Amino acid sequence: MPVAISSWAQQLKPSPTLEVKAVADGLRAKGVPVLDLGIGEMNPEVRVPDLIKEAMAEALHADATHYTPQNGDPELISAISEDLERFGLEYSDEQIVICPGPKDAIFKVALTVLNPEAHRRRLVMFTPGYESFENIPMLVTGQPPVILPTDKDFLPDPNQLDDLLKSDDSIAAVVLNSPNNPTGAVYQTPLLRELADVLARHEEVAVISDECYRTIYYDDIPYASIATMLPEQTFVVSGMSKEVSGTGLRLGFVAGPKEHLAALGVVEGNASSCVNLPTQRGYAKFLQADADFSMRHAIREQLRVRRDHLLEHFKAAAPDAIWKRPNGAFYFFPNMDAYIGRKAPDGRVIKDDIDLAKHILESRHVVVTPGTMFQRPGHVRFAFAKSLDIIEEAMKNLGEALAQLET
Numbered sequence: 001m002p003v004a005i006s007s008w009a010q011q012l013k014p015s016p017t018l019e020v021k022a023v024a025d026g027l028r029a030k031g032v033p034v035l036d037l038g039i040g041e042m043n044p045e046v047r048v049p050d051l052i053k054e055a056m057a058e059a060l061h062a063d064a065t066h067y068t069p070q071n072g073d074p075e076l077i078s079a080i081s082e083d084l085e086r087f088g089l090e091y092s093d094e095q096i097v098i099c100p101g102p103k104d105a106i107f108k109v110a111l112t113v114l115n116p117e118a119h120r121r122r123l124v125m126f127t128p129g130y131e132s133f134e135n136i137p138m139l140v141t142g143q144p145p146v147i148l149p150t151d152k153d154f155l156p157d158p159n160q161l162d163d164l165l166k167s168d169d170s171i172a173a174v175v176l177n178s179p180n181n182p183t184g185a186v187y188q189t190p191l192l193r194e195l196a197d198v199l200a201r202h203e204e205v206a207v208i209s210d211e212c213y214r215t216i217y218y219d220d221i222p223y224a225s226i227a228t229m230l231p232e233q234t235f236v237v238s239g240m241s242k243e244v245s246g247t248g249l250r251l252g253f254v255a256g257p258k259e260h261l262a263a264l265g266v267v268e269g270n271a272s273s274c275v276n277l278p279t280q281r282g283y284a285k286f287l288q289a290d291a292d293f294s295m296r297h298a299i300r301e302q303l304r305v306r307r308d309h310l311l312e313h314f315k316a317a318a319p320d321a322i323w324k325r326p327n328g329a330f331y332f333f334p335n336m337d338a339y340i341g342r343k344a345p346d347g348r349v350i351k352d353d354i355d356l357a358k359h360i361l362e363s364r365h366v367v368v369t370p371g372t373m374f375q376r377p378g379h380v381r382f383a384f385a386k387s388l389d390i391i392e393e394a395m396k397n398l399g400e401a402l403a404q405l406e407t
């Protein structure tokens with residue numbers, strides 16, 4: 001009998017955007033240059049600061065290649081603790097665990113707070129939302145997340161959350177993500193306060209605050225976190241991926257209540273042993289050197305310029321789209337419903353956002369991500385951490401692709 005594939009692995013949903021990816025791969029294989037506003041990465045347009053690279057190289061040459069304690073290298077943990085204070089968050093060293101990337105950090109929180117045998121084991125996610133929030137609870141408990149759609153500004157409704165928590169005693173955790181992927185929405189203090197008031201009435205419910213984009217707020221909007229309001233329930237997750245453009249460096253961290261973080265450290269030690277030490281050294285040196293946020297603000301400014309450039313050109317390219325300016329992260333998520341139902345030059349009707357993304361890619365070689373991927377059909381996501389030239393050309397091509405569609 002052949003080796004079976006586990007039910008855990010089988011139940012994961014294949015990405016609904018595989019069709020779009022297949023078209024992009026096909027074009028690339030033919031040597032056609034594609035303009036990729038699909039992938040959520042800043043590399044190579046915004047690079048890992050030299051200081052990090054130098055500290056990593058130095059660590060390697062000093063043979064700092066051994067295991068660290070399972071919670072992480074003490075120097076980095078202290079540097080994160082001091083840095084969190086600059087965000088107004090008080091965490092001692094034993095309340096912090098280093099993991100191999102933000103996604104892994106979320107997974108480890110889920111393994112620590114979701115009990116597969118308990119009735120109370122489900123995770124709530126707001127949509128549109130990051131796709132891993134769908135798969136991580138499936139891997140941990142076999143249960144899909146409970147979905148709460150956000151409003152037209154992509155903000156969660158505290159009353160809706162209250163109703164759910166009052167009526168459904170299977171909820172064990174809620175994940176919040178601000179600044180948000182895919183929408184660029186940010187949750188400001190008054191909204192977080194309302195959400196915290198609701199969640200405080202359900203002290204058995206954990207809050208996973210995904211703050212991967214915590215340094216990328218635009219328009220003078222200040223950083224805000226539910227962790228300042230609900231420290232006993234909240235697990236803050238962030239890391240190097242988006243903050244320093246280090247997606248491939250694989251370093252994330254969790255900060256949270258002491259007892260839970262002790263348990264999470266054991267989970268981390270058993271699953272991953274530790275994160276590679278040169279990367280930990282690099283991030284420690286960076287955080288120590290960036291106490292005034294000058295390097296992180298410089299990265300944010302590069303992204304702001306790109307956001308403004310994209311929006312300026314998008315207006316002309318997609319006059320019938322409905323959109324909101326993103327206030328954080330590096331994503332733009334317009335409603336493209338007006339273009340759905342229109343006819344492509346070959347007579348095919350664009351029946352949904354996946355068809356629309358395929359048309360834009362096939363006809364003018366621009367990669368965008370369909371909103372279906374984030375549970376909000378009718379939209380597409382543009383990742384704008386790209387060069388200004390690529391953004392401009394992509395918007396010109398987008399305009400041409402949309403102009404081909406007949407009503």
Ligand SMILES: Cc1ncc(COP(=O)(O)O)c(C=O)c1O
Binds near residue numbers: 104177180247
């Ligand atoms: C909101 C959010 N959380 C977590 C992650 C995971 O980051 P990584 O894949 O680098 O671990 C991402 C990546 O896009 C993200 O957008």
